[in-house]
Amino acid sequence: MQDEQVIIDGLQYVNWDRKLFEKTRDSGINAVHVTIAYWENFREVIANITHWHRHFENNADLIMHVRSAEDVLEAKRTNRLGIIFGFQNCSPIEDDLALVQVLHELGVRIMQLSYNNQSLLATGCYEENDPGITRFGKQVIREMNRVGMVIDMSHSAEQSTLEAIELSERPIAITHANPSFFHSALRNKSNDVLKALGESGGILGFSMYPFHLKNGSDCSLEEFCQMIAKTAEIVGVDQVAIGSDLCEQWGYETLEWMRSGRWTFAADYGEGTAANKAWPKQPHWFKDASDINNIASGLAAIGMNSEEVNKVMGGNWLNFFDHSFEAKS
Amino acid sequence: MQDEQVIIDGLQYVNWDRKLFEKTRDSGINAVHVTIAYWENFREVIANITHWHRHFENNADLIMHVRSAEDVLEAKRTNRLGIIFGFQNCSPIEDDLALVQVLHELGVRIMQLSYNNQSLLATGCYEENDPGITRFGKQVIREMNRVGMVIDMSHSAEQSTLEAIELSERPIAITHANPSFFHSALRNKSNDVLKALGESGGILGFSMYPFHLKNGSDCSLEEFCQMIAKTAEIVGVDQVAIGSDLCEQWGYETLEWMRSGRWTFAADYGEGTAANKAWPKQPHWFKDASDINNIASGLAAIGMNSEEVNKVMGGNWLNFFDHSFEAKS
Numbered sequence: 001m002q003d004e005q006v007i008i009d010g011l012q013y014v015n016w017d018r019k020l021f022e023k024t025r026d027s028g029i030n031a032v033h034v035t036i037a038y039w040e041n042f043r044e045v046i047a048n049i050t051h052w053h054r055h056f057e058n059n060a061d062l063i064m065h066v067r068s069a070e071d072v073l074e075a076k077r078t079n080r081l082g083i084i085f086g087f088q089n090c091s092p093i094e095d096d097l098a099l100v101q102v103l104h105e106l107g108v109r110i111m112q113l114s115y116n117n118q119s120l121l122a123t124g125c126y127e128e129n130d131p132g133i134t135r136f137g138k139q140v141i142r143e144m145n146r147v148g149m150v151i152d153m154s155h156s157a158e159q160s161t162l163e164a165i166e167l168s169e170r171p172i173a174i175t176h177a178n179p180s181f182f183h184s185a186l187r188n189k190s191n192d193v194l195k196a197l198g199e200s201g202g203i204l205g206f207s208m209y210p211f212h213l214k215n216g217s218d219c220s221l222e223e224f225c226q227m228i229a230k231t232a233e234i235v236g237v238d239q240v241a242i243g244s245d246l247c248e249q250w251g252y253e254t255l256e257w258m259r260s261g262r263w264t265f266a267a268d269y270g271e272g273t274a275a276n277k278a279w280p281k282q283p284h285w286f287k288d289a290s291d292i293n294n295i296a297s298g299l300a301a302i303g304m305n306s307e308e309v310n311k312v313m314g315g316n317w318l319n320f321f322d323h324s325f326e327a328k329s
Numbered sequence: 330m331q332d333e334q335v336i337i338d339g340l341q342y343v344n345w346d347r348k349l350f351e352k353t354r355d356s357g358i359n360a361v362h363v364t365i366a367y368w369e370n371f372r373e374v375i376a377n378i379t380h381w382h383r384h385f386e387n388n389a390d391l392i393m394h395v396r397s398a399e400d401v402l403e404a405k406r407t408n409r410l411g412i413i414f415g416f417q418n419c420s421p422i423e424d425d426l427a428l429v430q431v432l433h434e435l436g437v438r439i440m441q442l443s444y445n446n447q448s449l450l451a452t453g454c455y456e457e458n459d460p461g462i463t464r465f466g467k468q469v470i471r472e473m474n475r476v477g478m479v480i481d482m483s484h485s486a487e488q489s490t491l492e493a494i495e496l497s498e499r500p501i502a503i504t505h506a507n508p509s510f511f512h513s514a515l516r517n518k519s520n521d522v523l524k525a526l527g528e529s530g531g532i533l534g535f536s537m538y539p540f541h542l543k544n545g546s547d548c549s550l551e552e553f554c555q556m557i558a559k560t561a562e563i564v565g566v567d568q569v570a571i572g573s574d575l576c577e578q579w580g581y582e583t584l585e586w587m588r589s590g591r592w593t594f595a596a597d598y599g600e601g602t603a604a605n606k607a608w609p610k611q612p613h614w615f616k617d618a619s620d621i622n623n624i625a626s627g628l629a630a631i632g633m634n635s636e637e638v639n640k641v642m643g644g645n646w647l648n649f650f651d652h653s654f655e656a657k658s
């Protein structure tokens with residue numbers, strides 16, 4: 001499966017409609033991990049899933065629900081965009097261990113253990129202190145390992161991330177973040193995390209969300225690609241991928257929901273500030289999904305061979321999914 | 330109000346029926362803080378509240394809903410048992426800060442920030458590490474202070490408890506626990522916590538749940554009363570009270586729910602062990618609520634004067650409630 005040439009985006013949060021499905025499919029992307037929960041509880045995430053069921057019905061010529069690595073290849077064969085369900089938080093399982101299997105059966109394949117704040121499972125990257133994985137968190141990691149749901153620590157804090165890597169019997173993902181050595185941000189990852197991730201067979205998707213980039217929206221394609229090459233030296237070239245964190249067609253209210261959920265009455269500006277609170281401007285070389293091939297060109301331009309470029313663009317995700325999305329036999 | 334002679338039990342979790350209402354009322358107890366949530370979410374706790382609405386309708390001659398200190402006196406005047414709603418966990422507010430006011434309007438007056446495990450607000454006493462109050466927790470403390478809902482840290486861990494005392498602008502309660510100096514248990518409280526609690530005007534309810542007692546079920550009344558006297562020296566005689574933690578008329582399934590909730594498939598034995606997992610036997614001098622006056626006699630027997638005994642038996646709770654249950658004017 002590693003030899004298949006596919007393009008996979010490890011994280012997008014866009015306001016999907018038929019036009020966007022078409023644009024993304026036409027970009028050459030074969031599958032995308034879409035966010036279907038930030039703060040939603042179980043019942044609310046079921047509503048989001050049923051919303052996707054309507055999308056699948058109404059756009060069957062353009063998209064399909066991806067539950068396995070094989071499904072990504074099926075999406076490619078039928079010239080459709082594969083949709084992988086994922087949560088940026090564990091709120092949909094509420095306090096109920098049994099909901100992991102329920103949501104896996106409904107097609108959810110990736111779940112973050114915490115989103116910025118402390119969750120019932122792990123600590124978020126904006127908390128002051130990080131005690132690591134909780135009692136409930138240890139149970140959930142075991143259950144996710146059992147059913148085949150990927151642990152994602154993109155928005156989690158350092159100690160929790162290191163413990164998740166250690167506790168999980170299956171490799172974990174950081175679907176969308178960059179190394180701290182490239183740009184220091186609470187959301188980016190230390191070399192310690194990168195090393196532990198790589199050694200455990202985990203995978204990192206590089207983000208093009210400006211707050212994660214050196215020089216923000218002005219980061220150059222070359223700088224971005226050099227960061228990928230340098231990170232590959234730390235975690236291994238089979239362990240790096242793209243998780244664009246592309247956000248598109250949303251109003252400010254959606255950003256407020258992502259940042260403040262229901263946990264505060266005051267405004268929380270997340271990675272922004274009061275003076276700079278809006279959605280950031282994308283880098284000119286990745287305005288949206290239709291620019292995805294600029295990354296491949298950029299990687300080639302800095303000297304990566306085509307085999308390596310294919311790995312970063314999707315081969316590594318495909319291989320990772322192949323070992324992650326089902327119960328171990 | 331401090332001169333009123335009342336008996337208040339700061340925590341019971343019993344399977345109420347008309348016979349128990351009558352027995353408890355006849356014991357001389359004027360008001361009891363009843364637990365209406367361990368792991369329940371918002372919708373589930375609403376069901377518990379409506380269950381109490383039926384109790385109030387069907388037993389209006391025996392019980393009444395207490396929302397204020399004044400209501401305790403009204404219960405005494407009308408020879409009824411006052412019922413104070415409280416949660417042993419923050420699960421009913423889910424991730425929604427706005428639910429604090431909603432639940433206060435429905436009569437909830439006391440909420441623990443965590444129950445044994447890590448919650449979205451604070452750490453429980455059975456977690457390995459305790460990072461203190463979370464970002465969401467800080468918002469909730471402010472909101473509970475605003476509307477007049479008492480912060481209870483009975484099942485919380487040390488650092489979280491110290492921070493809650495520090496962050497809260499109003500005194501907090503530990504409704505049911507004992508000092509660690511009396512019996513070392515994860516649920517009991519260190520002298521540091523006791524001192525901080527006392528200095529801040531908080532209050533401690535002493536527990537007669539055998540796992541919190543020296544020698545368990547064999548703890549003597551005198552030992553229990555000496556512990557109260559010694560603790561009063563640390564926190565102040567105006568800051569000690571009774572929170573019996575009486576559990577009655579429940580099957581083992583209820584204990585399993587309290588211990589394991591929905592967060593583990595395995596058995597969790599809480600304060601018990603696999604070999605000793607059942608409900609513990611009550612001390613012979615406090616088999617149930619009808620023995621409540623044994624405490625008063627025991628306190629007198631070790632030399633407390635009647636004014637002090639009245640404070641411990643209910644006067645301190647009444648005074649605390651008088652400053653805690655309503656929005657500050």
